[in-house]
Amino acid sequence: MSKRTINFYAGPAGLPMEPLKKAQDELLDFAGTGMSVMEISHRSKEYDAVHEEAIALTKELMNIPDNFKVLFIQGGAHLAFGMIPLNLLRKDRKADYITTGNWAEKAYKEAKLVAGDRVREAATTKSEKFARLPRPSELQISPDAAFVHFTSNNTVEGTQWHEFPKTDRPYICDMSSDIMWRPMDISQFGIIYAGAQKNLGPSGVTLVVIREDFLEMCEAQDLPSYLRYRIHAEKNSLYNTPPTFGIYILRNILAYNKSIGGLKTIEANNRKKGELLYGCIDKHSGFFKSFVTEKADRSLMNIDFFLPTDELTDTFVKEAKKNDMVGLKGYRDIGGIRVSAYNAVTVDNVKTLVEFMEEFVKKNG
Amino acid sequence: MSKRTINFYAGPAGLPMEPLKKAQDELLDFAGTGMSVMEISHRSKEYDAVHEEAIALTKELMNIPDNFKVLFIQGGAHLAFGMIPLNLLRKDRKADYITTGNWAEKAYKEAKLVAGDRVREAATTKSEKFARLPRPSELQISPDAAFVHFTSNNTVEGTQWHEFPKTDRPYICDMSSDIMWRPMDISQFGIIYAGAQKNLGPSGVTLVVIREDFLEMCEAQDLPSYLRYRIHAEKNSLYNTPPTFGIYILRNILAYNKSIGGLKTIEANNRKKGELLYGCIDKHSGFFKSFVTEKADRSLMNIDFFLPTDELTDTFVKEAKKNDMVGLKGYRDIGGIRVSAYNAVTVDNVKTLVEFMEEFVKKNG
Numbered sequence: 001m002s003k004r005t006i007n008f009y010a011g012p013a014g015l016p017m018e019p020l021k022k023a024q025d026e027l028l029d030f031a032g033t034g035m036s037v038m039e040i041s042h043r044s045k046e047y048d049a050v051h052e053e054a055i056a057l058t059k060e061l062m063n064i065p066d067n068f069k070v071l072f073i074q075g076g077a078h079l080a081f082g083m084i085p086l087n088l089l090r091k092d093r094k095a096d097y098i099t100t101g102n103w104a105e106k107a108y109k110e111a112k113l114v115a116g117d118r119v120r121e122a123a124t125t126k127s128e129k130f131a132r133l134p135r136p137s138e139l140q141i142s143p144d145a146a147f148v149h150f151t152s153n154n155t156v157e158g159t160q161w162h163e164f165p166k167t168d169r170p171y172i173c174d175m176s177s178d179i180m181w182r183p184m185d186i187s188q189f190g191i192i193y194a195g196a197q198k199n200l201g202p203s204g205v206t207l208v209v210i211r212e213d214f215l216e217m218c219e220a221q222d223l224p225s226y227l228r229y230r231i232h233a234e235k236n237s238l239y240n241t242p243p244t245f246g247i248y249i250l251r252n253i254l255a256y257n258k259s260i261g262g263l264k265t266i267e268a269n270n271r272k273k274g275e276l277l278y279g280c281i282d283k284h285s286g287f288f289k290s291f292v293t294e295k296a297d298r299s300l301m302n303i304d305f306f307l308p309t310d311e312l313t314d315t316f317v318k319e320a321k322k323n324d325m326v327g328l329k330g331y332r333d334i335g336g337i338r339v340s341a342y343n344a345v346t347v348d349n350v351k352t353l354v355e356f357m358e359e360f361v362k363k364n365g
Numbered sequence: 366m367s368k369r370t371i372n373f374y375a376g377p378a379g380l381p382m383e384p385l386k387k388a389q390d391e392l393l394d395f396a397g398t399g400m401s402v403m404e405i406s407h408r409s410k411e412y413d414a415v416h417e418e419a420i421a422l423t424k425e426l427m428n429i430p431d432n433f434k435v436l437f438i439q440g441g442a443h444l445a446f447g448m449i450p451l452n453l454l455r456k457d458r459k460a461d462y463i464t465t466g467n468w469a470e471k472a473y474k475e476a477k478l479v480a481g482d483r484v485r486e487a488a489t490t491k492s493e494k495f496a497r498l499p500r501p502s503e504l505q506i507s508p509d510a511a512f513v514h515f516t517s518n519n520t521v522e523g524t525q526w527h528e529f530p531k532t533d534r535p536y537i538c539d540m541s542s543d544i545m546w547r548p549m550d551i552s553q554f555g556i557i558y559a560g561a562q563k564n565l566g567p568s569g570v571t572l573v574v575i576r577e578d579f580l581e582m583c584e585a586q587d588l589p590s591y592l593r594y595r596i597h598a599e600k601n602s603l604y605n606t607p608p609t610f611g612i613y614i615l616r617n618i619l620a621y622n623k624s625i626g627g628l629k630t631i632e633a634n635n636r637k638k639g640e641l642l643y644g645c646i647d648k649h650s651g652f653f654k655s656f657v658t659e660k661a662d663r664s665l666m667n668i669d670f671f672l673p674t675d676e677l678t679d680t681f682v683k684e685a686k687k688n689d690m691v692g693l694k695g696y697r698d699i700g701g702i703r704v705s706a707y708n709a710v711t712v713d714n715v716k717t718l719v720e721f722m723e724e725f726v727k728k729n730g
Contacts, residue, residue, distance in 0.1 A: 004394075005399030009406045011406070028389060039380055041376070074569060075605075202610045204569045224444075241560065245569070
């Protein structure tokens with residue numbers, strides 16, 4: 001087998017080796033069926049065991065209370081941007097959206113398509129290119145908001161809510177780029193959703209964790225069935241054929257995450273990776289310049305920084321690639337370098353990158 | 366490697382061996398990247414090549430004219446049931462739906478949720494349990510219908526339109542269970558859609574072939590972006606992260622289909638399989654009783670028949686399983702036996718089943 005490349009893609013992103021190897025081993029013969037897991041009915045007992053285990057592992061790893069349902073839906077965060085207002089905001093409810101980046105703004109705009117002025121912007125840092133999160137004093141949350149929508153990690157800009165926005169309204173949160181990065185209290189959320197392709201598995205599966213009172217709020221009887229959260233919940237995500245192979249890979253990854261000690265271990269690894277990367281950036285602050293302006297808002301998932309010139313940036317990306325590290329080019333609107341260091345990126349991977357960065361400064365600083 | 370089971374599941378269903386083996390071989394190292402195809406960015410040049418090839422092969426195999434776009438969307442036929450009326454029928458357009466089975470009826474009901482009485486039933490054979498297709502004289506298609514929706518193959522009931530319903534209105538067709546089963550004239554369709562999990566690949570990918578004038582008819586500016594066909598078309602199905610692994614498997618399968626001679630070869634195989642199966646059923650018409658009442662309407666994809674008693678049916682399913690043949694139990698509303706013989710089921714697979722059927726009649730007839 002050839003050497004594994006160190007994968008810093010922003011998503012679809014690297015996955016842990018062991019669950020992928022398992023998928024490879026049993027790709028033509030799953031659970032002794034003589035068939036691929038892709039080839040078996042979603043109503044078969046063999047697939048059902050995978051489906052139930054994926055749900056149970058999600059509940060266990062995230063410590064999800066009993067009054068929540070775990071759903072697997074398709075369409076990524078983009079379809080969720082639409083489903084949330086279609087299910088919750090078509091009559092007279094109001095909601096507040098905090099726009100802290102490219103993705104948060106999309107969620108806000110999509111909700112406005114459905115609910116117009118009843119969707120309000122509770123805060124934005126757009127005038128500062130989203131280079132920091134809003135301060136508590138900047139949040140304007142209305143008492144009549146059915147929910148406050150926010151994006152826990154801003155993939156493009158590299159900010160992350162380490163303490164969630166202060167409000168007594170329930171949250172709806174897009175956790176696509178930092179789901180399961182650490183243990184947290186789930187009870188404060190009405191809905192959590194996450195495209196799988198960063199921390200959970202391949203693209204094509206969206207994890208939705210929804211509280212029962214939010215399910216009850218979904219009143220859209222005239223909405224096509226696939227768009228109704230209640231139908232997915234009533235049918236345990238088997239209303240229609242789910243993306244079975246994607247859920248199977250997700251199951252493999254969650255089982256692996258459990259085997260290494262769950263979210264506590266994963267959090268410790270992520271914090272160590274952040275210390276190494278930001279440590280190097282801050283040590284060479286004359287060379288590397290962080291995009292994010294407030295240290296407290298720095299993301300441990302996406303680390304954005306600039307080099308002194310665009311030429312050096314290009315050289316950095318090219319040299320890294322020669323050293324088997326890919327995915328480091330910054331997002332088109334921002335430029336510079338973006339290191340995406342999701343759960344599957346190991347501490348050793350980051351050490352290799354940091355050594356490369358040190359060397360690069362030595363040569364070019 | 367253990368013996369491959371003969372897979373007669375109705376979907377997700379069996380896939381050809383060669384493309385699956387290719388996926389297994391390169392699961393950890395795709396195209397020399399040192400990463401799985403699941404792990405690479407949907408904006409990378411390596412994934413882009415897969416995406417473009419999947420589109421090109423679809424066009425080539427189906428002989429799709431230039432005024433059509435090929436899209437890959439998520440959510441299966443169920444989401445398409447909703448997207449079609451949401452894109453085309455929210456204002457004043459009218460449409461006719463032909464309901465010929467379980468799935469055709471779902472498409473009709475979902476459209477009515479959006480457009481109410483402007484969605485009309487052009488014909489139905491429900492009073493006969495959908496055991497035949499409507500005759501030409503039974504079709505009531507209105508001149509003001511923007512399209513006529515039909516389901517080319519009825520997976521549950523085992524009927525198939527060998528000649529499409531006569532009308533001068535454009536078709537929208539759910540081809541989920543017989544897409545690419547033979548060459549056909551695409552120009553008469555406004556939209557063709559198909560969940561991949563029968564003839565094309567794993568669940569989680571929906572193929573949509575849409576004519577430009579139908580794209581132009583999509584006027585839903587206030588619809589969330591993911592639900593708008595025009596956005597998917599403008600962005601070449603890369604508006605958001607597509608289900609990359611599913612599209613990769615579909616690409617492998619289409620490349621294999623091309624290598625064996627394309628849809629002409631596939632059609633010949635399917636006709637041979639049908640002759641063998643219906644030949645056996647008709648030969649033993651005192652023992653096997655076809656569910657479908659008109660021979661001309663018999664499906665070559667799903668073959669439904671009854672045995673003399675429920676006990677014999679159970680025995681048939683169990684004995685077949687002992688002989689490494691699975692997925693033969695009839696759909697719950699109909700009972701009996703259903704043989705799903707999609708493109709990946711070989712003539713040899715069907716010969717094995719027919720030998721088993723002959724033996725079964727000898728023992729129990």
